[in-house]
Amino acid sequence: MSFADIIGQKEAKKLLKNAVKSGNHSHAYIFSGEKGSGKMMLAEAFATMLQCENPHEDACLECHSCKQSISRNNPDIIYVNRESGKANIGVDVVREQIVNDVSIKPYSNKYKIYIVDEAESMNQQAQNALLKTIEEPPEYAIIILLTANHNSFLQTILSRCVLIQMKPVDTESIKTILKTKCETVDYQANMVASFAQGNVGKAIALASDTSFNEVKNKIVSICKRASKMEELQISTEVNEIKEIRKAEDDADKKDDSPERFEGFINQMLDLITLWFKDVLLYKATLNDEYILFKEDSFDIHEQADRCSYYGLNQIIEAVNEARARLNANVNFELTIMLLINAIKENTR
Ligand SMILES: [Zn+2]
Numbered sequence: 001m002s003f004a005d006i007i008g009q010k011e012a013k014k015l016l017k018n019a020v021k022s023g024n025h026s027h028a029y030i031f032s033g034e035k036g037s038g039k040m041m042l043a044e045a046f047a048t049m050l051q052c053e054n055p056h057e058d059a060c061l062e063c064h065s066c067k068q069s070i071s072r073n074n075p076d077i078i079y080v081n082r083e084s085g086k087a088n089i090g091v092d093v094v095r096e097q098i099v100n101d102v103s104i105k106p107y108s109n110k111y112k113i114y115i116v117d118e119a120e121s122m123n124q125q126a127q128n129a130l131l132k133t134i135e136e137p138p139e140y141a142i143i144i145l146l147t148a149n150h151n152s153f154l155q156t157i158l159s160r161c162v163l164i165q166m167k168p169v170d171t172e173s174i175k176t177i178l179k180t181k182c183e184t185v186d187y188q189a190n191m192v193a194s195f196a197q198g199n200v201g202k203a204i205a206l207a208s209d210t211s212f213n214e215v216k217n218k219i220v221s222i223c224k225r226a227s228k229m230e231e232l233q234i235s236t237e238v239n240e241i242k243e244i245r246k247a248e249d250d251a252d253k254k255d256d257s258p259e260r261f262e263g264f265i266n267q268m269l270d271l272i273t274l275w276f277k278d279v280l281l282y283k284a285t286l287n288d289e290y291i292l293f294k295e296d297s298f299d300i301h302e303q304a305d306r307c308s309y310y311g312l313n314q315i316i317e318a319v320n321e322a323r324a325r326l327n328a329n330v331n332f333e334l335t336i337m338l339l340i341n342a343i344k345e346n347t348r
Helices: 010-022 039-051 064-070 091-099 124-135 171-181 186-196 200-207 210-228 231-251 258-285 294-306 309-327 332-347
Strands: 028-032 077-080 112-116 141-147 162-165
Touching: 010 039, 010 162, 028 039, 039 064, 039 077, 039 112, 039 141, 077 091, 091 112, 091 124, 124 141, 171 186, 171 200, 186 200, 186 258, 186 294, 210 231, 210 258, 210 294, 210 332, 231 332, 258 294, 258 309, 258 332, 309 332
Parallel strands: 028 141, 028 162, 077 112, 112 141
Antiparallel strands: none
């Protein structure tokens, strides 16, 4: 992994490269950003360049050290992870893998670099144990904490680390990555790139996620036909959506967390919002250029013709209401039925 492999994150890359070039680096960093935002890639690019035998503007990727770093076999880049099945990174893990290990000099490189993934899951004891190392690190030690939420760190940790916040990547760059690296077709790339809202990892995951496609097609079909759907049919389709999710859960037993369910619901509601935003956009501009659901432009035109601005805004409001209801744990079927009824009312 080198900085050249990372799209976006211009400022962070500049800051980290300069730190390597000038030798004026900090001993502790926090890379903060949501899942999929590229924290690990950035940490690995930084670590690879730090350990490189001939770094210039980036790691050389040719030297012995770079080769070890790329294959994740560099003995002086240590990955600290939550033990499987445990909710926290406990004090034992921090002591064993960092605090007691850091006094041993690097094996064959300039630095000894610790990359702690999901560092927000360090409990208070673990953070306190780490604090001593961050306060008085050996010259060669660099600790990089990766987190989705840097506010979960103790103030004492925060104040001693350089905080780097991951930035959303522009949609055009994400589209390019999807088309060139993931061979995603044009239409799909547009859709997924907009949907991922600047998160490259999320975009790549969605592009290859068949259940996302299935849910998307189902939602689009409901958005198109809601005005003609009978009560019974609506309820059947809601059940079908639930089945898609259930099949996905069965295929992936290890992650049936509430966060995952929430993610699924948000995905679904986001799709409905995007569809009606397309209808609004077309209604206002009579132009297809910026609409996402280009494949369905015929239906978008037809709905834009039939629906009022008021009605379309009512639908977008109804989606927000559904989100709030689901967050308040109101029954899934009931909430979705109410939402589809609102779509039905406002699209006839
Ligand atoms: Zn190198």
